[in-house]
Amino acid sequence: MAGQVRDAARTRRALLDAAARSVVLHGAGVSLDLVAREAGVSKGGLMHHFRSKDELMAALADDLFDQFARAVEDRMDADDPRPGRRLRAYVRATFDDLEKTQDAVEQATLMATLSAFPEPARRVQERYRRWNRTLAEDGVDPQRVLVVLRACDGVSIAPLFEGQLGPEELASTRTLLLELASGTGPLVGDT
Amino acid sequence: MAGQVRDAARTRRALLDAAARSVVLHGAGVSLDLVAREAGVSKGGLMHHFRSKDELMAALADDLFDQFARAVEDRMDADDPRPGRRLRAYVRATFDDLEKTQDAVEQATLMATLSAFPEPARRVQERYRRWNRTLAEDGVDPQRVLVVLRACDGVSIAPLFEGQLGPEELASTRTLLLELASGTGPLVGDT
DNA sequence: GCTAACAAACCGTCTGGTCGGTACGCTTCC
């Protein structure tokens, strides 16, 4: 039922969750002690799982990316014959994430704060580049891909810079981006 | 020539510049001592100009925004009769900024890191919202405005997440966004 | 000479990281 008293995997998960919450609340200034307490673990326990603060943050970054990658994969529509399926899945994942979270500011703050640490920043960059490469081979005009990706980036961090976005704004931008991600030719633009 | 030995304005400028450089290098963990040394001033001197770290960071945020606002104003084309002049100026300012800086990652890192401090984050949000309101009254279809703005946001922080963007990628996205910012009707999208 | 602009030493607090120790849980062997 409640599981064992000792459960490394569970503890690790609790630590990562606690770290995420604490970072959101206290920015880069989070203390390991706080994270440990928040997870119901002693600081020694934390240090057992993550040998340094940098390592904890890196693990947190990896964790977030894994979740997002899975979200994209889940949103791939196998019945959709048109090219750009992965790009559209990416758009959906981005927006679903924002709509789901009560406070989208959290995610944005997290990513931004993590980027303030050397090792996590490196990993985020590496992962991001991989995404770009994958999405470029999706059969859509590269220019389109880039604009859509940039807009997704923008939508993701916008909460950080200007607070939570309105639902109607989110919805309208989402539709528009999905349309942009559906055409294959170059974008000429005008009405 | 070199000015006086004591020059408050000049010292303040030096401190802000040093703060910017140091924050980029050391993230939120910058020490006041380091910033002071980097500016060729003692810590006491720094504290004379900024009463706390938070205040220093807030001033830095304000400074960055002032610069950007001026850049946008400078790029307003008075001869352009079409609506959306300010939005296009915004796009130009965004891209010029990125192309000018040898290392665009700096700007992005700066903004992100600053957002990790409470007071600076507040100011950034306030300023950003003002921009949004101003740009919404520019005669362009609101949906267009939003996508363009989000894409600009994305282009700005992209360096943080995936490293410096290629010049041809920047150029092509720039053109595309300017086109998007030139139409007035709703965006239908397909080719 | 008086005030603003700095310098330099100082202090209490906090933080990341270490370390010796403890107790749980699984395996092994009888």
Added chain:
DNA sequence: GGAAGCGTACCGACCAGACGGTTTGTTAGC
């Protein structure tokens, strides 16, 4: 099946250093 043995998970006290901020002192400029 249970006692022994053992590795891993975890605890909690501790430390050295750093950091933000204060205070006191000094000098330049009007």
